Amino acid sequence: MAHWRLMRVLYEIKNQHQEEIEMENIQVITTFAGWCTVVNLGIYLFTALALMGFRGPIKTIHSKISAVPSEKLDELYFNYLGNFKMAIIILNIAPYAALKLM
Numbered sequence: 862m863a864h865w866r867l868m869r870v871l872y873e874i875k876n877q878h879q880e881e882i883e884m885e886n887i888q889v890i891t892t893f894a895g896w897c898t899v900v901n902l903g904i905y906l907f908t909a910l911a912l913m914g915f916r917g918p919i920k921t922i923h924s925k926i927s928a929v930p931s932e933k934l935d936e937l938y939f940n941y942l943g944n945f946k947m948a949i950i951i952l953n954i955a956p957y958a959a960l961k962l963m
Contacts, residue, residue, distance in 0.1 A: 891960040898953040905945055912938050 912919060924931045 887960065887963060891957065894953065894957040894960055898949070898957050901949045901953050905942070905949060908945070909942055912942070 920931050920934050923929065923934055929937065
């Protein structure tokens with residue numbers, strides 16, 4: 862009978878340890894998602910400010926490299942920033958918020 866009690870205690874200790882490991886993993890993933898969000902928002906902000914402040918030189922470089930007319934580049938920049946913002950929201954902010962609510 863003592864053998865079964867010992868097995869039960871060991872099983873409970875194992876489950877408790879497993880729950881602690883899972884919580885640590887969730888915390889690590891949450892921290893990682895938070896830093897990914899910060900880095901991506903920084904890149905987005907840098908890109909948006911660069912396009913606002915240096916639009917002329919950037920358009921010249923991009924039109925020469927890609928052979929896209931300069932008039933079309935404003936639309937492409939706007940689409941790029943919109944898609945990047947949606948990717949940040951869907952792939953960074955939403956998972957981070959879900960993990961923080963857990």
